[in-house]
Amino acid sequence: MSSANPHAWSEHARAVLARAGRQRGGARERVIELLARQPCALSAVEIEDELRARGEATGRASIYRVLDLLVEHGLAERVTVGQGQARFETVDPTGEHHHHLICERCGRLVAFDDPGLERAIDRVGQRLGMRVERHDVLLRGACERCE
Amino acid sequence: MSSANPHAWSEHARAVLARAGRQRGGARERVIELLARQPCALSAVEIEDELRARGEATGRASIYRVLDLLVEHGLAERVTVGQGQARFETVDPTGEHHHHLICERCGRLVAFDDPGLERAIDRVGQRLGMRVERHDVLLRGACERCE
DNA sequence: ATAGGAACGAGAATCAGTCTCATATTGTGG
DNA sequence: CCACAATATGAGACTGATTCTCGTTCCTAT
Numbered sequence: 001m002s003s004a005n006p007h008a009w010s011e012h013a014r015a016v017l018a019r020a021g022r023q024r025g026g027a028r029e030r031v032i033e034l035l036a037r038q039p040c041a042l043s044a045v046e047i048e049d050e051l052r053a054r055g056e057a058t059g060r061a062s063i064y065r066v067l068d069l070l071v072e073h074g075l076a077e078r079v080t081v082g083q084g085q086a087r088f089e090t091v092d093p094t095g096e097h098h099h100h101l102i103c104e105r106c107g108r109l110v111a112f113d114d115p116g117l118e119r120a121i122d123r124v125g126q127r128l129g130m131r132v133e134r135h136d137v138l139l140r141g142a143c144e145r146c147e
Numbered sequence: 148m149s150s151a152n153p154h155a156w157s158e159h160a161r162a163v164l165a166r167a168g169r170q171r172g173g174a175r176e177r178v179i180e181l182l183a184r185q186p187c188a189l190s191a192v193e194i195e196d197e198l199r200a201r202g203e204a205t206g207r208a209s210i211y212r213v214l215d216l217l218v219e220h221g222l223a224e225r226v227t228v229g230q231g232q233a234r235f236e237t238v239d240p241t242g243e244h245h246h247h248l249i250c251e252r253c254g255r256l257v258a259f260d261d262p263g264l265e266r267a268i269d270r271v272g273q274r275l276g277m278r279v280e281r282h283d284v285l286l287r288g289a290c291e292r293c294e
Numbered sequence: 295a296t297a298g299g300a301a302c303g304a305g306a307a308t309c310a311g312t313c314t315c316a317t318a319t320t321g322t323g324g
Numbered sequence: 325c326c327a328c329a330a331t332a333t334g335a336g337a338c339t340g341a342t343t344c345t346c347g348t349t350c351c352t353a354t
Contacts (some may be wrong), residue, residue: 023320025332045310059334064311066332082226084342085310101277112275120267125286128259130248133288138270141280165338170351172301192341206303213301231311232341 006036012093013075020073027062028069035070041079041087041100081109081138099137105146116143153183159240160222170184174209175216180216186224188234188247200256228256228285246284252293 010032017028031049035042042050044063051058067088070076077089081102091097098113117137125132157179164175177198182189189197191210198205214235217223226234227250232257238244246258264284272279 023333025211027321027333043310053346059336060310061312061314061335062333080230082228083225083233086230096253101275101279103277104280108153109229110275110277112271114267114271114274117264117267117271120261120264121284121286123286124259124264125288127246128257129291130257130286131294132248132286133251135287135352136283136285137268138283139196139279140282141272141279142278147278170300172350174302190341204303206305207341208304208343208345209302 001089007073009090009093010036013070013073013090016073016075017069022069025062027058028066030056030058031063031066032070035076035088035090038089040111041081041089043085043087045085047088074116080136099139101139101141103143103146104140105142108143108145149264154242156182156237160220160237163220163222164216164272167168171215174205175213177203177205180211181218182235182237183254185236187258188228188236190232190234192232194235204219214222227283246286248288248290250290251287252289255290257290275281 013032029073071078076088077091098111101110160179205264218225223235245258248257268282
């Protein structure tokens with residue numbers, strides 16, 4: 001789930017990085033632009049392939065660097081959906097966040113948010129005396145279309 | 148978190164696999180026995196090393212095969228904690244399950260369960276019209292010791 | 295005891311992700 | 325506009341986990 005306005009996110013991302021003293025660069029620009037217009041999380045390999053397909057081939061190392069940088073600055077989130085690869089998606093500047101639900105029939109990945117779930121997680125953290133800084137929730141099952 | 152009674156789990160696992168028409172075999176037996184007595188999730192590599200250390204060296208392919216088989220039959224669960232490797236742990240035959248909380252300072256992995264969280268997840272599924280068959284929850288932060 | 299399907303194991307292959315290092319860009323101060 | 329120092333980039337080697345291949349060995353129902 002990218003922000004409703006892809007442009008807003010990419011602008012925001014550029015601003016945050018500039019403020020952090022980062023110079024601009026082609027690879028970064030390409031990754032940011034691509035990520036900005038995605039409806040849901042992409043893996044690094046998908047990004048690499050997609051950029052190459054568009055004739056904007058970009059070094060793998062740069063892609064991972066940009067992704068790390070975005071995550072580090074809270075601009076993107078690393079989503080671990082499957083077994084072996086991480087996916088990345090933009091984080092809404094307003095701070096809203098969400099979780100995913102994956103249909104094990106068709107592979108569709110859907111984002112959702114739920115205040116009740118967030119509250120339940122907060123309570124767990126308190127109960128266990130742990131400072132929960134982040135949490136990943138992934139629901140697996142059959143989506144409406146596949147049921 | 149294995150079942151309170153490791154013996155019960157390994158017996159159960161053997162029974163389920165026998166019922167499924169699987170033959171017995173040394174590698175499987177070794178992995179099941181090892182898994183049965185673990186307090187928490189082990190990675191495939193840890194299993195391989197631990198077995199070798201005990202003089203029960205077992206082929207890597209067999210370990211992964213056994214693990215897949217266990218997951219397939221609902222006897223074990225794949226827990227994706229970090230970036231690059233999966234961990235596996237026994238699933239209690241009674242159906243009870245739990246989630247994990249990882250301390251990002253010391254790497255300690257702790258299991259917990261929480262009915263409130265389960266209820267919140269059920270509600271999300273209903274609200275979204277999805278049949279949620281499984282769910283993964285991972286809380287990341289600082290544990291009491293590290294805070 | 296034996297045939298045929300399972301299970302095994304060694305090691306090669308794959309795949310995501312990381313690292314290295316030489317080169318190219320960027321932005322600042324002059 | 326120029327030089328320079330900091331940063332960004334890319335090719336490709338490398339790593340570590342997992343998967344694949346395939347010949348061998350083990351089970352178990354006749």
